[in-house]
Amino acid sequence: IIVGGTSIFGSPRFTLARYTTAGALDATFGTAGIARTNIAINDVLEDIAIQTDNKIVAVGSAFDGITSRFALVRFNADGSLDG
Numbered sequence: 674i675i676v677g678g679t680s681i682f683g684s685p686r687f688t689l690a691r692y693t694t695a696g697a698l699d700a701t702f703g704t705a706g707i708a709r710t711n712i713a714i715n716d717v718l719e720d721i722a723i724q725t726d727n728k729i730v731a732v733g734s735a736f737d738g739i740t741s742r743f744a745l746v747r748f749n750a751d752g753s754l755d756g
Contacts, residue, residue, distance in 0.1 A: 674691065674692040674693075674694070674730060675690070675691045675692075675721065675723065676689070676690050676692070677687060677689045677690075677718050677720075677721040677729075679716065679717050679718050679733075680709065682709060683711075684711060684713070684714055684715060684716075685715045685716050685717065686709050686710060686711045686716045687709065687710050687711075687712065687716050687718040687731050687744075687746055688707065688708070688709045688718065689702075689703065689707070689708045689709075689721065689729060689731065689748060689752065690702075690703075690706055690707050690708075691703070691706055691708075691752065692706070701751065702751060702752040703751075703752030703753070704752075707752075708748055708752035708753070710746055710748075710754060712735040712744050712746065713735035713736055713737040713738075713742075713744075714735075714736055714737055714738050715735070715736040716733065716734070716735045716736075716744060717733045717734050717735075717736075718725065718731055718733040719730075719732055719733040719734070720732050720733070727750035728747055728748065728749055728750060728755055729748040729749075729750070730735075730745065730746075730748075730749065731745070731746045731747070731748065732744065732745050732746075732749050743754055750751055
């Protein structure tokens with residue numbers, strides 16, 4: 674089970690968490706079950722999709738202090754950034 678949202682960890686950023694079927698964080702994903710990435714000053718995750726190769730696409734917006742722009746990030750199945 675993968676959930677996504679915005680967490681405030683210094684600054685708002687895209688955050689994913691993966692849970693086991695028993696409901697515990699999956700320690701093999703990201704760091705202790707959680708993957709984060711910082712795009713700009715204020716990032717807001719709006720939606721996630723899982724591709725057939727298990728990579729995770731996260732979309733939303735990133736505010737750089739002046740302009741809010743569309744943001745797209747892809748994570749590998751293990752929670753690391755793709756590319």
